[in-house]
Amino acid sequence: MSPNTAQRWLRRFHPRPDAPVQLVCLPHAGGSASFYFPFSQALSGSAEVLGVQYPGRQERHNEPGLTDLHALADRITEAVAEEADDRPLALFGHSMGAMLAFEVAGRLEDSGTPVAALFASGRRAPSRHRPPENVHAFTDEQLVAALAALDGTDTELLNDPDILRMILPAIRSDFQAVETYHYRPRPPLRCPVVALMGDRDPRVDLDEAGAWADHTAHSFDLRVFSGGHFYLSDHQTAVVDLVRQHLIASGPLGAG
Template sequence: MFSPSPKLNHWIKAITVRSNAGLRLFCFHYAGGNAFVFRNWANQVLDGVDVYAVELPGHGTRLAEPPCNRMECLIQDLKAALMPYLKPPFAFFGHSMGALISYELAQALRKEDLSPLHLFVSGYRAPHVPDDEPPIHTLPTADFLNALRCYNGTPEAILQNSELMELLLPTLRADFALLEAYQYRSRPLLDCPITAFGGAEDWKASAEEIKAWRSHTQSKFLFYRFPGDHFFVHSAQSSLLQVLNAALQDLVGV
C-alpha cells in the first residue's frame, strides 16, 4: 500500500485511486487522444491497482499549451513530471503513440535505477521497425484529414467541423511529427517483461511488427491479438482488460 501521493500535477489525471492499491498503472494515450480515453477503465481495472492517465501538452485539459513534436524533449519533461509518482511498484500501458512514449520513458528511467514492473504496449510496431508509410504531418489540410480517416479513430462529424479541427490540427500534426521524426537508438534491453497487443485488422501495425517487441526485453514477452482495427483498444476493451487484469494480478502479488 502506498503512502499519500504528492499533489497531482497537470501531466497526470487520476482515473481510479484506491486505499488498498499495491501498484500504479500509468497509461499513455494515442496521437490526438488525451487522458480521458482511459476514463472507462475506472471500474474495470483490477482492485488493488491505481490507474493514472498521462495528459500530454496540447491535449485534453492542456489544449492551450504548445504540443511537443520531438521525442527527446517530451521524454525529458515527462520524466521530470512523473518522477515524484514513480514509486515502485509501477507499470506502463501505452497505445499507439503512447506505446512508443512509454518505451522511451522506461529507457530514460534506467539512469535513475527505476524500471516498470511490466511494459504493456498496444497497437504499435516495435521501435526498431521502420515505418514504410510516407509522412503525413506536413500534408495540406484536406490530405491530412483524409490520412486521419484511414485510422478510423476520429468521427466524421469532428473531421468535418472546421472550427473544431482548427483547434485540434496543431496537436495532431505535432503528434505525427513526433512519430515520423523518431530515430531509434540501440540501447540495453529492458529488464521488465513486455506484453504486446495488436488488432487483427490493424493496417498500421502487423502482427509480426508488434511481435518484434520481443527483442527489447531480456525478460518474458507475450503477444495477444484482438478483433478490430487500430482502435481495438476501445472496440475490444473488455477482452483487452481481461488479459491486462490477469497480468496485473501477478504484479500486485510481487
Template sequence: MTINATMRLFCLPFAGGGASAYRTWTTELAPQIEVCPVQLPGREERFNEPAHTDLRALASMVITQLQAYFDKPYALFGHSMGALLSYEVSRQLEAQGAPMPVRTFLSAYVPPHRPSRWSPIHHLPDDAFLDEIRQLDGTPAAVLQHQELMQFLMPTLRADFEACETYESGQWSPLSCPLTIYGGIDDGEVSEEELAAWQVHTSSDFRLRMYAGNHFYLHTAREALLADIRHTLLG
C-alpha cells in the same frame, strides 16, 4: 491517488488523444490497480500548452511528471503513439537507474528498429492530412466533419505525428522489464509480424496478444484487453 491500491498503471494516449481516453479504466480494471491516465501538453485541460514535436523531450517531461509516484510498483501502458512514448520512457528510466515498471504494455505500434511501411504525413496539407487521419478510423466522424473543431485539434495532431515520425532510437539495449504487446487482428497500420518484432527490446518476459478489431481495437475489445492486463499484473 488511491490509498488502497497496491499498484499503479500509467496510461499514455494515442496521437491527438487525451487522458479521458482511459476514463472508464479507472473503475473497470481492478481496485488493486490505480489507473493513472497521463495528460500530455496540447490537449484537454492542457490545451493552452504547445504539444511536443520531440518524442525524447516529451518522454523526459513525462518522467518528471510521474517520478514522485514511483513509490509503489507500477506499469506503463501506451497505445499507438503512446506505445512509442512508453518505450522511450522505459529506456530513459533504465538509463537513469530509476525504478523500472514491473511491465510495459505496448499497443499497436511498430518497433523503432523496423523501418516504417508508411510515408510521413505530419507535413501534408490539411485536407491530405485529415484524409490520413480518417483512415485510422479512431476519430469520430462527427469530429472530423466539424471544421472549427478540427482546426483547433490540428496543431496537436501534427505535433504528435511529427514526434513519432522523426523519432530515432539510436543505439539501444534490450529493456530489463517485461513487455506485453497488444494489437488488432484487422489493423491495417501494423501487422502481427511487426508487433512480434518487439521481442528483441526486452531481456525479460515477452508476450504478444491479438484481439479482434482494427487500429483502435482497444475500444471494441476493451473487456478482453483489461482482463489480460488485470491477470498479468495481479496473477
C-alpha cells in the same frame, strides 16, 4: 519539475492510493488522457491509473505541442518520477503512446526505478522502421482523411470546423514526433513486455509486433485481437483482463 507541472501531465480519474500498483497509460497521436477513462474505471479495483495528458489538448490546449518524441519522453518521465511512490509501476501505451511508454520505461530503469511491466499496443517494435508517411505535412483535408481512415476519432469532431481548428495543431505535433522518431539502441528492458495488436491494423503487422521480444530481457507475450488500429475500443474488457492477469503474474497484484 515542480509538483504543479507534474500534475499537468497526469490525470487520476479514480484516485486509488490503496491500490497495489500504479498503471501509467499513454495515448495515441492526437489522443488525450480521457481516452483511458474507461480503463481507469474498469481497473480501479486493481490499479491506480494515471492517464498522461500531452500538451496542446483539452485543458492544455493553449500549450504548444512537442514535436520531438525523445523530448516528450523526457518530460513524461520527470512527471511520472515525481508522482511515483513505493508501489510497483507499470506502463500501457497505444500507438504513439507505445513508443513513448518504451522510452519512459528505459529512462525509469536507467534511473533506478523498476518497471513492473510494459504493455505496447498497436505499434511496431522500436527497432522496426517504416518509411515515414509525413502525415504531419498533409493539408488539413488530407490529415482529417487520414484520421478518419484509422477510425479512432469521432466523426462528429472531424466534421466540426471549430473543433478542428483547436485540435489539428496538436495532432500535427504528435505525428511529427512519431514520424521523425529515431530509435536509439539500448540494452533490453528488464521488465516483461506484452505486445497487443489488431489483426487488420495497417500500422503494424505480426512480425513487427513480435519484434518487441527483442526489447526485453524478461518474458514476452503477444496478443492479437480482431479489428483495426483501434481494436482496443471494441475489446476493452478483454484488454483490461489481460493487463490484470499479467500484473498478477508479474507480482504487483499478488494474489488479488
